[in-house]
Amino acid sequence: MLIFEVLTPGALTSVQDLGRYGYAHLGVSQTGAMDEYAYRWTQKLLGNTEGNALEILLSGLKLKVLNPCTIAVCGADLGFCINGQKTNIWCTHHIHKGDILSFEKNVSGLRAYLAVKGGFSLEKIQGSYAYSAKENKGLKVEKGTLLTYTESQTRDLRRVQKVHIPLYSKVLSLNILLAPNASSDILENSYTLSPNISAMGYKLQGKPLTSSKGGIVSEGIAFGSVQVPPDGQPIILLKERQSIGGYENVGTVLAKDCFALAQAPIGATVTFKAIEIEEAQEEMKDFYNFFD
């Protein structure tokens, strides 16, 4: 059944889920929702399992509703409106045939997630709905794109308690698990988010770190890996990172801090604090348990 017609696509609107796993040996990028925290909230609010959502980068998206449905919108405040009326996010809404949903203004954060009850109907590729620009997989919406779904609306409405709604700050302190034998210089410096930020990775600007000029023997790259290219300016590798690479790795940013980073704008200030592996595992277990 049809749910949305895309009137204007915005900067980049694509369908994402939790990512593509089990194909790294083929060079396949994991991809998936950049801010899993906001994404997981849309799924929890709707009771979706193995669902998906539109990942909406900045304002500009406008959708025409073609059939009734229950939706959830979480993440960045991009001036979400129903029929031109500014409307709450971090909650569910019943929407009706003929409604216009739009994202009018960049207020805070970069990426909003819009999910429908039951998820959009799409083919999975290698076990995932996730869009990948560089692998030409999944769906990026264009003007005129028609989205379909299967389930009808729920009766109840839900919202996220205020205490769980993040304030997107322009000053971030990221937990980093330092690589063994790596220099701890990164803990001493303050960095600025450069304009060079994408789903692949966020490049920082600051006092250059020393890097092994020749790089290392190429090896697999974990989510949140902090790499130092020859120019000494660190790159935090995120969801659409390449599967292997040969820059020196000085540590790895805790996954849930990477989700927060995905909402930070160009020019944001970034510092690092060290975390130990046991604490990192506990923090991430708490994160996942919360959504289960």
Next chain:
Amino acid sequence: MHFKTVSYDSVMLYFGSVISEEVLDLVQSAYTSLKSLTHIIDLTPSYTSILIQYDIFYYDVFSIQESITLHLSKTKKIALKQGKEICIDVDYSKGLDLQRVADFNHLSIEEVIQNHTAQSYRVYAIGFMVGFAYLAKVPSSIQTPRLETPRAKVPKGSVALAQTQTAIYPQDSAGGWNILGHTDFDDFDSFEIGDRVRFINVNL
């Protein structure tokens, strides 16, 4: 063999520090074995290492290392599967950088082609993009550095060379490798670590 904790759910297993066929055999053998270890999310083999992403609700940072070590010791007796042999027809008349490689190594273009086709290469890693197999080791007689300025577009099917490595671009991409020729080969998903690749000159 040693471990390095990489992230809250990933550990790197190293089999050596330098690129060699012996280390590649260890990586390939362990990768084959680890495919049957349960509660593993992703495995990324490379030249000298395997990145292992695991379920933190099943393993902790210590038990994952014990489980991997035990699993590898139990499956050690499995004979190493001989990698496939893949022959790839190459049209060397499309080699935009053959002259550059020839000049750099003081050879003729014909000698460059002969050197490139005179041996088989092994798949050491797959990455950079889907289906991009890093093949080594290129004989020292034709090793040539990357272009100083990468091309904005290297066409799909380009057979290329950078220092000790050679590869085929599985799709159009920016790239700085020296282009030696072109192939219509299109089965990039079939590459596995350890396979042997042989280039065949088709314009005689």
